[in-house]
Amino acid sequence: MKTKNSKNTLSRRDFLKSSAVGALGAVIAPSLITTGCSSSDEKKYPKAVVPELLPQAPDGRPLKAGLIGCGGRGTGAAVNFRDAGNGLTVTMLADIFPDKLDACRKTLKGKGIEVTDENCFLGFDAYKKVIDSDVDVVLLCTPPAFRAQEFAYAVEKGKHVFLEKPCAVDPVGARSILKSAKIAEQKGLSVISGTIRRSQRDCIETYRRVAEGAIGDIVSAQVIRNGGTLWHKKRQPEWNDMEYLMRNWPNFCCVSGDMPTEQFIHEIDMMSWFLGDKKPQRAIGYGGRQRRVSGDVYDFFSIQYIYDNGMRTNCASRQIDGCDNELSVMVYGTKGSTNCFDTIYNPDGTVAWQYPKPAPEDPDQTWAVKDPYVQEHIRLVTAIRNNEPLNDAETHVQSVLMAIMGRMAAYTGKSVTWDELIASDLKITLDQYEFGPIPGGLNEVVPKPGTDSGNEQA
Template identity: 20%
Template sequence: MTSSALPLTTAIIGCGVIGRTHVDAVLHLKEQLTLTALVDVSTDRAEALAAVVEERTGVRPAIFASVHDLVAADAPQLVVVATPSGLHVEQAVVALEAGAHVLIEKPLDVDLVRARRLAEAAKVAAARGQVCSIISQHRFDPSSQIVHAAVENGSFGRVTSGVATVPWWRSQDYYDSGDWRGTWALDGGGALMNQGVHTVDLLLWFLGRPVTVAAEIALLAHEGVEVEDTAVATVAFDSGALAVLHATTAGYPGLTVRLQVLGSRGSAVIDADKLEYIHIADETGSADMGLQGGGNQADRYGDTETADGVDATRFTLGHVRQYDDLLAAITEGREPLLTVDSAVLALATVRAVYISAILGRRVRIDDVIAGEYDELTLEVPVTEVPV
């Protein structure tokens, strides 16, 4: 069983952009975590990041070329996986089998067959006291916590619908900057899988278990990319609630992520991670024709951007909060808020969007989870319109 004594020796696999975010988070939590190793297939990339760590801490982490080399030398207590999505499960399973706790950057992988393998490995590891969690840092935003609590305690009445949009822009140079970007094999999809999966997770957290999906995807503003840059879907939930899901990397110059939750006695809007609007009917009931956006009660919750000791403008804020939950799960012997099973459900929902678009019909989420479409390849042309 992995020791839960703090600080935990920590290794980060992947020294790219998101790996640097994890380095920032780990170094911020210096009382709980000690960064002892970096892993990357590129020695130059690993050396460059190790130099940054040494400059900030005075200690240079060890460098390894693979997770196998890492665990063969001396498995750390916590392994963070921050590599291209299609490599996540393989590396995470090796770390779990070596006895480490594991934190995986979103999504948990791009392939449901591999995701199921991770779910099984995580169950076995949990019996030994290990914790495995998947990054979905926006669950820890104060705004998300407020809205989820309102859903859970019934303040919104019956939750009837949701609208989630991720209206971003990514240039052609972005997709051309790495061979893995925009590929089914390693990116697992486009705007929805890569940019929108956090918002999918929040939508499911707020509205419950999804039942069916109907979708369309297209490649509209980029060239030489296998995956979609625009996806639109309708999602039906087992509660009866309905939702609209939209994600794009073809919306120049890029707008803010927006998520609306609507119920019979209250509604809320989260925009750019802030609680922009919330209204809950009082005991006297609500106006027959509604308030048409009036009566914003958001100010009663105060500042929902509280920095928790971290500069709120930095990308690491949500990650630090999730690390706090991971560490609490380890020391308290409980599940983390983000379990592998919840990540599998989000991944299945994204894959159901792609399957629905390819087949041209509504798809059941449980059929996707059960493996009914495992043999269906997603390496097919999406609707491409010349720029």
């Protein structure tokens, strides 16, 4: 296979002209672009259908969005929605903290989005006021423990949804999301998830080639997400239990779901996607805590997923300062490997293909990679305006369940099967969220594998 630097490689413009674009997605004809597959391979690996990525959403009726959860990610999502096309704005905001809502309003105003006082709501039930308004789309960006109830209410009220990852922190929440997603499908509502790699052009083109046999049959994967310590908030004397919990939410499993669901979900989802969204048969996991100073979560995990054909994949993540960092998703096949982002390798490690990303000064920007945080909103708005409903909640839920599965295995020190996972009645979210003391006190006990305290926090 020729690399992108080969003289015989098609130009980006020729590549685009030779593409067969369907109404529901874009499929690049493998006969026109060499991927290293023989005619027998083409019979074994059917053409992959991948989403068509537009530079912006088509014009159409104006759409108003309501933002629920005004933290950094929520504020960013509001701007991303506005930037997805013309006639898009954010008119409603909800949060539980006045300072968070005020900071969001200030940032949005600086971006040309002004939300009036009467359209700003506070409290644990503020999401209902936003959803009950005249918005067309709701952006669900609160901590993930609240996602299932918010999604259910949004679907009940007939709203299109941006569903930030992760969509749940336990099996009960995941099943609720699936139920709501089915209702959304029946109602013709569009739902797009915050699993951004599936809306990222270079990742999509790499996936297409792998799905069409560029690395042969997939045999294993190695996933790493190592970074610095996550932020935490020191408890202030004036904070009650609930305020401390919510201001420090990433460090508590009952709100964040711990590292595998809250952040490692991106890489787990990417791996699952390249493996064809195949469900693992079981998982074993390890983890612990070395340097976190608050909450009850771990700061490192190692999870192995075992599939029914005997394939094993290894996923490791760490959040500790002063260590080497790495983010990689390597998938290995019988004929090569890929980094899943932009490169396919031969068995000897040499580059077989690399995504032709243009330099900023290149006049041909056909293959430029648009910010996937904006691209996912372009896909959502396009689906709404073209009346072609899009709903990716099911794959989102599967990846979240894989993350939960790994966390359960690490916390308990026991193998967890997929069947056990989907039948589990585990619910780690609190029964009630309101400011004040938490019944039984705030749990900051770190799980210990192999003991009673290692059991998932029910």
